[in-house]
Amino acid sequence: MDVKNAFLHGDLYEEVYLQPPPGVDAPSGYVYRLRHALYGLKQAPHAWFERFVSVMQAAGFSPSEHDPALFIHLSPRGRTLLLLYVDDMLITGDDVDHISHVKRHLNEQFQMTDLGPLSYFLGIEVLHSAKGYYLSQSKYIQDLIVRSGITDNRTAATPTDLHLQLRGTDGTPLEDPSHYHHIVGSLVYLTVTRLDIAHAVHILSQFVSAPTSVHFGHLLRVLRYLRGISSQCLFYARDSPLQLHAYSDSTWASDPTDRRSVTGYCILLGSSPLAWKSKKQAVVSRSSTEAKLRALATTTSEIVWLRWLLVDFGIVCGAPTPLLCIGAIQIANDPVKHELTKHIGVDASFTRSHCYQKTIALQYVPSELQVADFFSKAQTREQHRLHLLKLSALDPLLPP
Template sequence: MSDELEALECTGTWDLVPLPHGSVPITCKWVYKVKTKSDGSVERYKARLVVRGFQQSHGRDYDETFAPVAHMTSVRTLIAVAANRSWKISQMDVKNAFLHGDLDEEVYMQPPLGIEVPPGHVCRLRKALYGLKQAPRAWFERFSSVVQAAGFSPSEHDPALFIHTSKHGRTLLLLYVDDMLITGDDVGYIAFVKKKLSEQFKMSDLGPLSYFLGIEIEHTDDGYYISQQKYTQDLISRSGITDSRTAVTPMEIHLQLRPTDGTPLEDPSRYRHIVGSLVYLTVTRPDIAHAIHILSKFVSVPTSVHYGHLLRVLRYLRGTASRRLFYAHSSQLQLHAYSDSTWASDPVDRRSVTGYCIFLGTSLIAWKSKKQTAVSRSSAEAELRALSTTTSEIVWLRWLLADLGVPCPTPTTLLCDNTAAIQIANDPVRH
């Protein structure tokens, strides 16, 4: 707590001023957390002063709040390209990232315990604090201005990706809130950027990429392996499963679940917590994407039947926790994709489900299972909608790869198993 208060004083986070008439100060509190490494050992103990942002009012002490973060597909694509180019990926972390953001609005806060202030005085915030609604936006604007001054340019296709090109090569920086990945073939400029960032912010150089946002990355001579094994084991431990059974598949074939199946759960919070955690697990586990898509439809009113199928997914994960995605050095940087669709598979509204996966050579970088927005009157129409969704993702990935320095001069192969949909896509006159 002393270190945190010292950091706040060093950055000039607030000024002690009399509370203006008509202003309403917000309150704050301390939050404590134990940070662990990927193997579960204790890394450090953390104390953070957090503002109760729910007391803010729009138009009074905040306006815009949106701040971009790196798309997970961008993270996987960056790793796949780095594996092919034999680039080293460095990871850096910003200490107290949100404290570096400058505030444009007038925000007043009650002084935290331990600070002596004159009677009637409050803290006028000059810098952002964790908990403020506009804190992520203020931090990203500050970071973006610093890296652009260092020579980077933001990508038009992922605002959290910054690119620098020179005669010595290309440098890529990908930001996810306060965690960043830096890679490229311009070693000298990478060292310059690290030094420049350390001058502006309190940085931690975490060395080669190994553990990022709960994702474990292992670098070998053959390429990169990514997984969420520790995350999976922690989730199974928190779920409260008492048996040791495993399942061969995450869900039964042709399963159709309805909101009325079974009896509503007395406490749906555990179901919601597990489903929400599994949604993040699909970052490295495409094999459960469709099952989680189905189960997430019932988070508002889950039933005993839905919970039983959720436990099956957990038992499947227990037996496959060590599965990983592999991004090989020898993989060709050529896109190809697979698209498929159900037809009228939802028993309630009869909408179809789109599924696709996109490979960069042998590296799987993008996938999705999502219900379509309209009812299709034939299987060909459902498959054509799936082709359209996949094409949109391919076009975006081609733009992103161009930013990463991977040109795509040839058309991308998109595979589908529906003859009518293929004919319509090839010749729109048939539609």
């Protein structure tokens, strides 16, 4: 007999059907009451996070105002940080004794396994050396290539063809698009460490609703590129200066179907990349200057958030963050030109206000040195290699 159970938790209402335990009969008209959230219900993640927050606050931690999954503990002996992802966590800090105390406290409250020093987390491999840290997803790449079903041994020098322009009508529709969906979804997660495929994945992910044979062929090229350079890592040097700087650029009307532009940016702390993006803009820009100004506003927003987050890590960015770009600098700095930019006034005003607040400092960079091009357009083989070096994307098995 299935017994209907209805309950209210906060602002959420849910109905489920429970099977009573053997030997228990529910009289007609009675229902079961859940005293705790069950795994799989809408309330479960919220209830789990509330419970975890209460435990961390009892241990003297405070949630970050800029990332609720980051918990911070300050004491005269140093700073301890805990980052939570569902039920996996990273703990680091200056005070080793306090870290041991936190792990004992958590072990008393939850069933917990201590995996020791960080070496593997959510598919990301972490290698330690005297010079710094390497982040890679080489095992994830190998597993993905096996699941893709590629039977040849070919590799590619770059993830996309130069001047690639794909349309939804190219080729014939795939009979079973689920394989395309699976590979693209895996590649999206792979861009966590493989910034070199960000632009290619941005293009291919636009066709997941109706992929064709042509789209799938270009998808296989990305996999062949990854197979040839699967051991590549992001390198974070120990002696890298703690100075934030960013690159921002955009194409103009580059999409052949809807004529929208692509924003590309990269933000680095010293020589270490922290954030990057390749994304189509939400609206059509009527000039290249307008497209670049929209890209500046997007990059500025990310810089502001990173500056806040770095304070939680004990890194105060007192000086303005250099934002290197090619165009739109004068409009972003000069409010007199508002007559020409009323239709993009919000982006212009947002960027300009942070220029005045000394959050950012717009600086011109020649196009050949614009690292953000890596995220907005395809590169030649030599340009691709140079950008990898600039972004500290190295193969630890090979000399730089």
